[in-house]
Amino acid sequence: MDTILLDVFRTVAHLGSITAAARRLRFTQSAVSRQIAALEADVGARVFDRLPRGVALTEEGRALLPHADAILDRLVAAHRAVDDLHTLNAGRLRVGAFPTAVAALVPRALASFRRAYPEVAVSLVEGLTPTLLERLATGDADVAVVSESPAGPIDPDRYTLHHILDERLLVAVSRTHRLARRRTVRLSDLEDDSFIAGSADAEETLLRASLPTGFRPRIDIVAAEWTGKLGCVAAGLGVALVPALAMRGTPTDIILLRLHRDDEPTRRIHLATLAGRTPPPAVAGFLPHLTSSVDPLWAR
Amino acid sequence: MDTILLDVFRTVAHLGSITAAARRLRFTQSAVSRQIAALEADVGARVFDRLPRGVALTEEGRALLPHADAILDRLVAAHRAVDDLHTLNAGRLRVGAFPTAVAALVPRALASFRRAYPEVAVSLVEGLTPTLLERLATGDADVAVVSESPAGPIDPDRYTLHHILDERLLVAVSRTHRLARRRTVRLSDLEDDSFIAGSADAEETLLRASLPTGFRPRIDIVAAEWTGKLGCVAAGLGVALVPALAMRGTPTDIILLRLHRDDEPTRRIHLATLAGRTPPPAVAGFLPHLTSSVDPLWAR
DNA sequence: TGCCTGCCATGCTTGCCGGTCATGGACACG
DNA sequence: CGTGTCCATGACCGGCAAGCATGGCAGGCA
Numbered sequence: 001m002d003t004i005l006l007d008v009f010r011t012v013a014h015l016g017s018i019t020a021a022a023r024r025l026r027f028t029q030s031a032v033s034r035q036i037a038a039l040e041a042d043v044g045a046r047v048f049d050r051l052p053r054g055v056a057l058t059e060e061g062r063a064l065l066p067h068a069d070a071i072l073d074r075l076v077a078a079h080r081a082v083d084d085l086h087t088l089n090a091g092r093l094r095v096g097a098f099p100t101a102v103a104a105l106v107p108r109a110l111a112s113f114r115r116a117y118p119e120v121a122v123s124l125v126e127g128l129t130p131t132l133l134e135r136l137a138t139g140d141a142d143v144a145v146v147s148e149s150p151a152g153p154i155d156p157d158r159y160t161l162h163h164i165l166d167e168r169l170l171v172a173v174s175r176t177h178r179l180a181r182r183r184t185v186r187l188s189d190l191e192d193d194s195f196i197a198g199s200a201d202a203e204e205t206l207l208r209a210s211l212p213t214g215f216r217p218r219i220d221i222v223a224a225e226w227t228g229k230l231g232c233v234a235a236g237l238g239v240a241l242v243p244a245l246a247m248r249g250t251p252t253d254i255i256l257l258r259l260h261r262d263d264e265p266t267r268r269i270h271l272a273t274l275a276g277r278t279p280p281p282a283v284a285g286f287l288p289h290l291t292s293s294v295d296p297l298w299a300r
Numbered sequence: 301m302d303t304i305l306l307d308v309f310r311t312v313a314h315l316g317s318i319t320a321a322a323r324r325l326r327f328t329q330s331a332v333s334r335q336i337a338a339l340e341a342d343v344g345a346r347v348f349d350r351l352p353r354g355v356a357l358t359e360e361g362r363a364l365l366p367h368a369d370a371i372l373d374r375l376v377a378a379h380r381a382v383d384d385l386h387t388l389n390a391g392r393l394r395v396g397a398f399p400t401a402v403a404a405l406v407p408r409a410l411a412s413f414r415r416a417y418p419e420v421a422v423s424l425v426e427g428l429t430p431t432l433l434e435r436l437a438t439g440d441a442d443v444a445v446v447s448e449s450p451a452g453p454i455d456p457d458r459y460t461l462h463h464i465l466d467e468r469l470l471v472a473v474s475r476t477h478r479l480a481r482r483r484t485v486r487l488s489d490l491e492d493d494s495f496i497a498g499s500a501d502a503e504e505t506l507l508r509a510s511l512p513t514g515f516r517p518r519i520d521i522v523a524a525e526w527t528g529k530l531g532c533v534a535a536g537l538g539v540a541l542v543p544a545l546a547m548r549g550t551p552t553d554i555i556l557l558r559l560h561r562d563d564e565p566t567r568r569i570h571l572a573t574l575a576g577r578t579p580p581p582a583v584a585g586f587l588p589h590l591t592s593s594v595d596p597l598w599a600r
Numbered sequence: 601t602g603c604c605t606g607c608c609a610t611g612c613t614t615g616c617c618g619g620t621c622a623t624g625g626a627c628a629c630g
Numbered sequence: 631c632g633t634g635t636c637c638a639t640g641a642c643c644g645g646c647a648a649g650c651a652t653g654g655c656a657g658g659c660a
Contacts, residue, residue: 318637330637330639334639350635350638353636355637
């Protein structure tokens with residue numbers, strides 16, 4: 001049945017007149033008369049008594065009316081639910097992000113997004129890129145902030161990628177380091193330096209992607225946490241490689257050097273969604289907040 | 301919007317395939333494809349992602365689905381509400397009846413009706429015929445059991461009447477009364493008898509309708525209640541006029557005499573409903589119970 | 601009482617909507 | 631690399647649902 005019938009029915013019941021309802025609804029009287037007849041055929045009962053002046057609900061009509069109201073109300077609620085999703089007055093945004101992106105980039109973007117669309121429920125899980133992509137595929141996340149290096153490409157047929165930035169790799173040195181005045185350095189300049197590593201092969205991971213020349217850093221100190229790592233650097237115990245995204249603002253007790261263009265490993269940061277699926281509307285709203293949260297220090 | 305669209309939407313969402321839904325719904329695939337397209341145009345958003353194998357709900361589709369379910373459920377509930385009214389599995393029956401009808405006729409009919417249709421809520425108010433007709437007109441009652449005498453005709457243009465019975469007027473006499481063996485008497489036989497009256501002019505009311513010859517009973521005793529009235533008769537203090545409907549079964553201590561045809565006032569008992577209005581379905585179900593509750597003693 | 605008016609139903613016509621049929625394109629599968 | 635499956639779409643058509651006009655009915659009023 002067409003819901004227009006219910007609307008006509010409701011209007012006629014309210015006005016007590018087919019002619020008046022027709023005027024109100026911009027129909028001809030005959031159209032409304034037939035629509036009521038169609039409704040009556042549908043429910044199998046007369047819903048109005050035809051009086052010399054207008055019409056009056058029968059018992060069946062009285063029974064039907066609240067249902068008609070409920071259905072029509074629910075119909076506009078359905079429309080509004082979809083519209084709210086579009087205007088970001090409702091809905092949710094489940095973000096996945098790799099660890100260093102959670103340090104500053106994504107939290108800032110989420111905070112900015114939430115200020116703009118407070119009705120959207122945001123959530124965030126941290127994970128490594130393959131895990132995040134898996135979450136996308138299973139529908140457990142709406143978007144993922146992922147990193148892509150030549151060693152770990154992302155299948156573009158399965159995921160659509162919005163490029164956010166190309167992340168720099170920075171070298172942290174103490175303020176008294178011999179290269180502290182340089183703006184950029186080459187890895188070869190650091191051959192003799194001692195590296196503070198996050199773990200045995202963490203630095204290897206940071207570098208392996210990009211360097212054709214197998215640069216192997218000399219590692220004397222291993223510090224798992226960033227704070228410890230940078231503490232060692234500040235004390236002059238050595239230098240450290242730092243993914244740019246890990247840096248929130250500019251630290252005062254160390255110097256961050258940019259690597260020469262040719263030495264920089266390329267980590268491309270993307271916002272990924274499932275290919276072939278239209279992402280939730282919140283995703284489109286999130287993207288600009290993510291790009292505008294990018295600190296120039298981080299990007300190539 | 302046509303609710304068929306919602307049903308198609310729900311089926312496609314459930315089966316995850318337009319083709320499968322088309323088979324299930326006995327449509328062609330192209331029809332369902334267009335219906336989904338029409339729905340999407342209506343809500344202003346894609347509700348399905350088209351995958352290489354089948355379709356999958358978008359976020360908008362997920363938001364829409366519970367509304368579609370609710371609307372369709374409510375639609376069948378609406379149908380059932382009307383059907384229940386017709387099958388007397390629901391609804392109500394508000395009966396009005398004049399006092400003596402409430403003595404036996406209407407209660408029996410209501411009890412019988414309620415056994416047949418226990419889901420219908422019955423109610424009963426007692427009142428005089430004009431009041432009852434007024435209740436009908438204001439919609440405060442569905443049917444009225446009314447009495448009509450030549451002195452108080454009922455406008456057939458305003459009320460439709462179903463004839464139930466023509467009520468007899470009985471004469472109650474003591475078992476030792478000189479006429480106790482007669483089957484029928486004439487009013488003239490009672491000219492010398494003392495009448496036990498319900499009130500000063502109550503007997504007048506009982507008779508005035510029918511008698512061209514102004515028979516005026518001799519009234520010595522006034523007893524307001526039936527029990528007292530008949531008690532007086534049983535004690536041989538006089539005779540009394542009794543509307544037949546007031547008698548439940550045959551009393552043992554008095555004799556009820558029928559009046560001669562020509563002397564009997566005509567009180568026609570009808571079931572009345574508002575003319576021009578289709579009565580609630582329960583009314584039609586009530587009528588046979590009313591007629592079958594008529595005791596042969598009551599009727600001419 | 602008879603005319604007029606307001607209300608609803610209905611025969612007739614027409615345009616459009618919503619089906620089917622047939623085809624095409626995309627993609628997974630063997 | 632063909633083949634089958636799935637969805638979209640162009641062409642077509644039948645029926646439905648509008649509008650228009652008319653008719654019947656009843657109430658109000660002169």
